[in-house]
Amino acid sequence: MKVILPAKTRGGVQQMARGLCQIMGREISKGNFNTNIRQMTPRGTLQLPWSINSVRTMAVLPWPFSFQPRDFSLPNSSWGSDMRRLYEHYNSQCEVETDDGEKKWGVWRRLPSYNRSLKYATGGVYLSKIIQSKARLFTRNIRAQGAGFEYVVFVNKQEQKCVCVFQAGHLLEGPPGHVHGGAIATMIDTVTGTHATYLSGPVMTANLNINYRSPISLGSTVLLTCSLDKKEGRKTFVSCQVTNTDSSKLHTEATGLFLSITMGHLLGG
Numbered sequence: 035m036k037v038i039l040p041a042k043t044r045g046g047v048q049q050m051a052r053g054l055c056q057i058m059g060r061e062i063s064k065g066n067f068n069t070n071i072r073q074m075t076p077r078g079t080l081q082l083p084w085s086i087n088s089v090r091t092m093a094v095l096p097w098p099f100s101f102q103p104r105d106f107s108l109p110n111s112s113w114g115s116d117m118r119r120l121y122e123h124y125n126s127q128c129e130v131e132t133d134d135g136e137k138k139w140g141v142w143r144r145l146p147s148y149n150r151s152l153k154y155a156t157g158g159v160y161l162s163k164i165i166q167s168k169a170r171l172f173t174r175n176i177r178a179q180g181a182g183f184e185y186v187v188f189v190n191k192q193e194q195k196c197v198c199v200f201q202a203g204h205l206l207e208g209p210p211g212h213v214h215g216g217a218i219a220t221m222i223d224t225v226t227g228t229h230a231t232y233l234s235g236p237v238m239t240a241n242l243n244i245n246y247r248s249p250i251s252l253g254s255t256v257l258l259t260c261s262l263d264k265k266e267g268r269k270t271f272v273s274c275q276v277t278n279t280d281s282s283k284l285h286t287e288a289t290g291l292f293l294s295i296t297m298g299h300l301l302g303g
């Protein structure tokens with residue numbers, strides 16, 4: 035499919051490319067996306083977990099990611115002790131110091147939160163400024179700290195695994211005193227989807243199977259642990275377990291199928 039971009043979307047493409055690289059923990063300066071993608075970091079060679087061609091394909095399509103100044107994945111005053119302790123546990127493994135004092139990436143990587151601003155809807159219709167400016171990632175749309183979804187995602191590329199530390203706020207109530215099943219499903223979809231995207235590039239959820247084993251208390255912190263089951267062509271199969279913080283109690287388990295898409299799919303191409 036050939037996509038011809040309106041001039042005003044090209045800046046957004048640059049922005050999206052930069053956004054992708056920030057998600058991967060790297061910086062990219064304006065204009066060097068195609069030429070310097072393999073040398074964009076002072077820390078070493080960039081190794082994207084999916085093929086470079088798919089990134090190039092994405093880079094010529096109008097799906098701009100935009101980073102807001104606030105990173106919702108960083109600790110805030112609403113985080114309880116379990117949330118902070120687990121954050122520190124994984125965050126301390128994101129960067130390690132060598133014997134000669136040099137800092138290197140560790141096995142884990144914290145993913146910053148992001149807001150994506152899609153300018154076009156299915157059929158290539160340009161979204162109104164009002165819709166664009168009001169659109170929020172579902173899990174980040176409650177402004178009050180601690181009221182909704184407080185979470186941070188860490189990925190481990192070596193083990194093709196990811197963990198999410200999630201503290202469920204009071205606005206997520208389902209059964210009295212416990213978390214709504216839809217809120218749990220939302221987190222599972224978000225984290226498995228993020229993991230599949232990290233491993234395979236842009237995907238959409240095709241299938242999600244969830245078994246609820248024991249309720250989650252409102253206000254508590256749980257761990258979502260996701261692993262890659264297999265990849266078959268466009269299909270990425272991910273499984274997920276939701277447990278208490280020391281993994282001794284299983285709350286929920288799920289499997290998901292994610293299908294790789296092109297941006298044309300979202301634009302109705």
Ligand SMILES: CCCCCCCCCCCCCCCC(=O)SCCNC(=O)CCNC(=O)[C@H](O)C(C)(C)COP(=O)(O)OP(=O)(O)OC[C@H]1O[C@@H](n2cnc3c(N)ncnc32)[C@H](O)[C@@H]1OP(=O)(O)O
Nearest residue numbers: 054057223224227228231232235238239240241291293295
């Ligand atoms: C870049 C780095 C960023 C990292 C940081 C990212 C952060 C990111 C944070 C946000 C994370 C949020 C994550 C939310 C993710 C959603 O919630 S997505 C929203 C919910 N999902 C949807 O709305 C999807 C709606 N469905 C569709 O659009 C289309 O059905 C799909 C899923 C794209 C598939 O359509 P298609 O591409 O036409 O595929 P199709 O030809 O029908 O099927 C292809 C194959 O898949 C199989 N298949 C299709 N559907 C199914 C199914 N349901 N069950 C079993 N098999 C199926 C087919 O049988 C076929 O198999 P084969 O015959 O090839 O063996």
